[in-house]
Amino acid sequence: MEKLLAPMAGNIWKIECKEGDSVNVDDVLIIMEAMKMEAEVYSPATGVIAKITVKEGQDVEEGQALLEIDS
Numbered sequence: 001m002e003k004l005l006a007p008m009a010g011n012i013w014k015i016e017c018k019e020g021d022s023v024n025v026d027d028v029l030i031i032m033e034a035m036k037m038e039a040e041v042y043s044p045a046t047g048v049i050a051k052i053t054v055k056e057g058q059d060v061e062e063g064q065a066l067l068e069i070d071s
Helices: none
Strands: 002-005 010-015 028-034 037-042 047-052 065-070
Touching: 028 065
Parallel strands: none
Antiparallel strands: 002 065, 010 028, 028 037, 047 065
């Protein structure tokens, strides 16, 4: 199980995947807004989205788990 962590503090602007989706390394999974800029968050592994632990519009801290990938 691989966890995708927030690279910075910010707001979850858009979630580009759903639980059960197959993903590859470097797929864009989440778009965050931080300091009035959009930042794409990429998949660290190939596998299946097992659990999404955040919602769109939610504020997150750097290092917070965003989702889990079952590889």
